[in-house]
Amino acid sequence: MEIAVGDPVTLAVLVPLCPLAAFALTWLLARKRPAAAAALSLAAVSVSLALSVILLAGQVQAPAEIRADLPWMPAGHLLIRMGILLNPLSALMIVIVSAVSLLVQVYSLGYMKGDPAFPRFFSYLSLFSFSMLTLVLADNFILLYMAWELVGLCSYLLIGFWYHKPEAARAAKKAFVVTRVGDLGFLVGILVLSLLAGTFDFQEVARFIGAGSVPQGQVTLVVLLLFCGAVGKSGQFPLHVWLPDAMEGPTPVSALIHSATMVAAGVFMVARLYTIFQASADALRVVASLGAFTAAFAALIALAQDDIKRVLAYSTISQLGYMMLALGAGGYGAGLFHLTTHAAFKTLLFLGAGSVIHVLGTNDLRRMGGLGRRMPVTAVAFGVAVLAIAGIFPLSGFWSKDAILEAVRSSGQTAAYAAALGTVFLTALYMSRLFFLAFTGAPRGEQAPHESPAVMTVPMIILAALAIGLGVIGSPLAVRGIEGFLDPASPRPALDIGMLLLSNGLAAAGIMVALAVFGPWRTPASLSRRPSGPFHAVLANKFYIDELYMLVIRGLYFTLTRVIAWFDRHVVDGMVNLVGGASTRGGTLLRRTVGGKVQGYALMVTGGTLAVLVLLLLAGLGVFGQGGGGR
Amino acid sequence: MQVTLTHYLVLAALLFCIGIYGAVSRKNAIGILMALELVFNAVNLTFVAAGRFRPAPDAVGQLFALFVIAAAAAESVLGLAIILAIYRRRVVVNADEMDLMKH
Amino acid sequence: MQAVLFYALAAALLVSAGLVVASRNIFHAALWLAVALFVVAALYVMLGAYFLAAIQVLIYIGAVVVLAIFVINLTRTVVGAPVTLTRRWVIPAALVSALTACLIAVALAKSGLPGGPAPDTAGVDWTAALGRHLLGDYVIPFELVSVLLLAALIAAIAIVGKDREDEK
Numbered sequence: 001m002e003i004a005v006g007d008p009v010t011l012a013v014l015v016p017l018c019p020l021a022a023f024a025l026t027w028l029l030a031r032k033r034p035a036a037a038a039a040l041s042l043a044a045v046s047v048s049l050a051l052s053v054i055l056l057a058g059q060v061q062a063p064a065e066i067r068a069d070l071p072w073m074p075a076g077h078l079l080i081r082m083g084i085l086l087n088p089l090s091a092l093m094i095v096i097v098s099a100v101s102l103l104v105q106v107y108s109l110g111y112m113k114g115d116p117a118f119p120r121f122f123s124y125l126s127l128f129s130f131s132m133l134t135l136v137l138a139d140n141f142i143l144l145y146m147a148w149e150l151v152g153l154c155s156y157l158l159i160g161f162w163y164h165k166p167e168a169a170r171a172a173k174k175a176f177v178v179t180r181v182g183d184l185g186f187l188v189g190i191l192v193l194s195l196l197a198g199t200f201d202f203q204e205v206a207r208f209i210g211a212g213s214v215p216q217g218q219v220t221l222v223v224l225l226l227f228c229g230a231v232g233k234s235g236q237f238p239l240h241v242w243l244p245d246a247m248e249g250p251t252p253v254s255a256l257i258h259s260a261t262m263v264a265a266g267v268f269m270v271a272r273l274y275t276i277f278q279a280s281a282d283a284l285r286v287v288a289s290l291g292a293f294t295a296a297f298a299a300l301i302a303l304a305q306d307d308i309k310r311v312l313a314y315s316t317i318s319q320l321g322y323m324m325l326a327l328g329a330g331g332y333g334a335g336l337f338h339l340t341t342h343a344a345f346k347t348l349l350f351l352g353a354g355s356v357i358h359v360l361g362t363n364d365l366r367r368m369g370g371l372g373r374r375m376p377v378t379a380v381a382f383g384v385a386v387l388a389i390a391g392i393f394p395l396s397g398f399w400s401k402d403a404i405l406e407a408v409r410s411s412g413q414t415a416a417y418a419a420a421l422g423t424v425f426l427t428a429l430y431m432s433r434l435f436f437l438a439f440t441g442a443p444r445g446e447q448a449p450h451e452s453p454a455v456m457t458v459p460m461i462i463l464a465a466l467a468i469g470l471g472v473i474g475s476p477l478a479v480r481g482i483e484g485f486l487d488p489a490s491p492r493p494a495l496d497i498g499m500l501l502l503s504n505g506l507a508a509a510g511i512m513v514a515l516a517v518f519g520p521w522r523t524p525a526s527l528s529r530r531p532s533g534p535f536h537a538v539l540a541n542k543f544y545i546d547e548l549y550m551l552v553i554r555g556l557y558f559t560l561t562r563v564i565a566w567f568d569r570h571v572v573d574g575m576v577n578l579v580g581g582a583s584t585r586g587g588t589l590l591r592r593t594v595g596g597k598v599q600g601y602a603l604m605v606t607g608g609t610l611a612v613l614v615l616l617l618l619a620g621l622g623v624f625g626q627g628g629g630g631r
Numbered sequence: 632m633q634v635t636l637t638h639y640l641v642l643a644a645l646l647f648c649i650g651i652y653g654a655v656s657r658k659n660a661i662g663i664l665m666a667l668e669l670v671f672n673a674v675n676l677t678f679v680a681a682g683r684f685r686p687a688p689d690a691v692g693q694l695f696a697l698f699v700i701a702a703a704a705a706e707s708v709l710g711l712a713i714i715l716a717i718y719r720r721r722v723v724v725n726a727d728e729m730d731l732m733k734h
Numbered sequence: 735m736q737a738v739l740f741y742a743l744a745a746a747l748l749v750s751a752g753l754v755v756a757s758r759n760i761f762h763a764a765l766w767l768a769v770a771l772f773v774v775a776a777l778y779v780m781l782g783a784y785f786l787a788a789i790q791v792l793i794y795i796g797a798v799v800v801l802a803i804f805v806i807n808l809t810r811t812v813v814g815a816p817v818t819l820t821r822r823w824v825i826p827a828a829l830v831s832a833l834t835a836c837l838i839a840v841a842l843a844k845s846g847l848p849g850g851p852a853p854d855t856a857g858v859d860w861t862a863a864l865g866r867h868l869l870g871d872y873v874i875p876f877e878l879v880s881v882l883l884l885a886a887l888i889a890a891i892a893i894v895g896k897d898r899e900d901e902k
């Protein structure tokens with residue numbers, strides 16, 4: 001079927017502009033009108049979704065790189081151009097972003113109902129949609145970076161949405177500052193790269209790097225700098241610390257930004273610039289190793305968390321690590337496939353958690369239990385998502401995860417492979433634990449649970465369906481498969497029975513262990529008791545990374561500021577005071593010369609004249625240079 | 632031994648320095664004035680001696696000395712008049728105590 | 735012969751000048767001033783400036799010193815008490831004058847003054863020469879000095895004259 005609806009460039013440009021319009025209009029017209037604000041936002045994002053689907057369909061039919069740009073700013077001998085790059089990757093991303101945005105916005109109608117800042121929330125969601133869509137459509141580093149920063153800003157605004165909550169404000173600040181660290185490296189990388197290549201355009205830079213005129217060491221350095229941005233944005237170790245704290249924001253925010261879209265920006269960026277990354281095998285190895293480590297690391301921490309959203313946050317970090325691992329190991333298609341499936345089931349997990357929180361009023365797992373009976377839809381949807389993330393056949397998660405494992409195994413990095421397999425087990429374990437603690441067994445807290453309204457459950461159902469069926473696009477059932485779509489060079493998707501048995505075996509083991517330790521047969525009392533022991537403490541305290549950072553910051557930074565403050569007080573102010581003091585004291589001193597006594601004056605006159613005469617004499621003698629009498 | 636110009640100049644110089652010393656250190660205002668007279672005389676001596684010892688001696692040195700005498704006389708008179716006026720008002724004659732103009 | 739006379743006069747001058755500045759009794763100081771001025775007049779005679787010597791005696795000693803003595807007497811209440819020279823000013827004064835002496839010494843040493851005796855001026859009529867200058871090339875300064883003296887006169891009267899208030 002031929003789809004030819006309008007010019008792809010126009011459509012592509014409209015995709016981010018609609019939410020931007022919604023944002024502007026909401027602020028101008030609908031600041032105090034919740035209904036209008038929501039309507040604007042939903043309308044805009046629906047339009048974006050429709051257009052995105054059309055564009056994706058077009059790309060599926062005929063994958064092509066479509067470009068359009070405008071001259072934007074002359075800077076020296078450079079002319080910076082702004083434009084869009086529409087190719088399979090960006091087409092896929094805009095669909096993901098707008099679809100998840102739409103579902104979350106619908107969900108928010110229920111979740112944020114009654115909140116006094118309802119319009120502001122929706123305006124921020126629209127702003128975020130605009131920023132994220134621009135980010136994935138950008139064709140040059142400048143636009144990418146601007147959108148990158150904007151996305152960070154939206155994250156800040158949304159995490160700290162309830163700004164009177166001090167924890168929220170602090171979390172928003174932390175997110176911003178930590179990602180800033182990564183962004184700094186990113187910016188330096190961009191600048192160096194553009195300086196070398198003489199341009200900011202992705203394709204031109206890629207061509208330049210491909211030409212091989214830059215020494216390998218420099219390439220690796222630049223790539224690693226660029227990767228810093230991804231480390232920050234996608235919450236890889238060691239810049240992962242902001243993500244769990246970001247859970248202070250409303251749950252729809254966590255669902256949208258901190259599971260499916262913004263944090264995926266880092267992965268996207270690596271994918272977008274993949275040809276540049278491929279120029280440095282060392283850098284790719286770093287990416288893969290870091291991803292593998294992060295995946296295992298975060299999974300361990302998730303095991304010991306008692307806050308439902310924190311578990312999911314660390315899960316996100318872990319899964320992002322998987323994606324990075326895939327990209328680093330050469331599994332370009334696999335990593336992006338997982339990004340897609342993850343968007344579905346992680347969003348679902350967050351929405352489910354939000355449903356529970358909304359009804360119970362608490363995040364604490366120890367106070368939950370037995371919710372499955374009273375919130376069936378939520379429980380079933382959540383359960384589906386758990387199975388998907390654990391990678392159970394034939395859900396979507398299985399296909400994408402196995403693709404990754406396949407890619408890692410064939411890349412020959414055994415340590416990373418082992419870590420990835422271990423994480424499969426851990427993921428199943430902590431997610432099952434979460435499910436059992438929340439939805440099974442006897443109720444532990446004081447609760448009167450009920451199912452959430454339709455406006456919240458319908459998006460969950462839709463996502464559950466996707467979580468089940470999305471795997472098909474990467475399975476042998478697809479003609480070309482998503483991997484082939486994104487990377488024509490990848491092999492046809494095939495079902496590897498060996499891998500299936502391995503991964504599902506590990507996952508099943510994890511679920512079994514969780515069942516044994518946390519299953520419904522455990523008594524409420526034993527489940528609410530806080531486990532002790534050093535091992536648990538380390539995990540529960542997130543390996544004390546935050547504490548370490550604070551120590552370093554306090555040590556270095558505050559010492560530095562103390563030094564500077566001392567300097568300012570004593571040297572800078574000291575100089576000012578010196579000038580003032582000198583004037584005053586000098587004046588007092590000089591005042592004594594006007595004593596009123598004639599002898600003093602006579603003395604001064606005589607002394608002065610004497611001095612002048614001495615000088616004249618010396619000048620005459622040639623002490624101050626020739627020209628004197630020099631007798 | 633010949634008496635040369637240098638002799639006179641040295642003498643005048645010494646007289647000059649004595650006069651300055653007195654002008655600065657004397658407490659009595661009249662004393663200060665008298666010391667200044669010594670200074671003037673030293674200057675005059677220099678002028679006259681210089682005029683005398685020129686290769687072509689002329690009266691210009693004496694002429695200057697004459698003018699100096701006249702001016703010095705006028706100045707001394709006025710100085711003494713002022714001292715007298717101050718004395719009338721405040722019954723002091725020590726320069727130390729005449730310090731109304733101090734800041 | 736000339737040298738001996740010179741040194742004698744020089745000594746006399748320096749001694750009397752020293753006494754002028756050092757005498758505790760102001761009256762004595764005035765008298766010593768008269769002596770010093772007289773010695774200076776003698777030196778003028780040695781240099782051949784007869785007219786000037788006469789003027790020196792007439793005006794300096796005859797008028798200025800006399801006037802000084804008058805004023806000393808008029809301000810007598812404070813005269814009797816033995817007055818000590820202020821310690822405060824002695825040291826700076828001595829310093830300054832010593833430095834001045836050095837300065838002059840250095841200047842003299844470095845200058846190329848004629849070292850010979852006085853040129854022969856046996857037949858020179860200095861007084862006539864003086865008169866010629868005064869009414870010739872230097873007539874304007876001459877007149878100005880007259881004006882100056884007049885101004886001094888008026889000023890002195892104004893300063894010392896009785897105030898109208900005193901008369902009431």
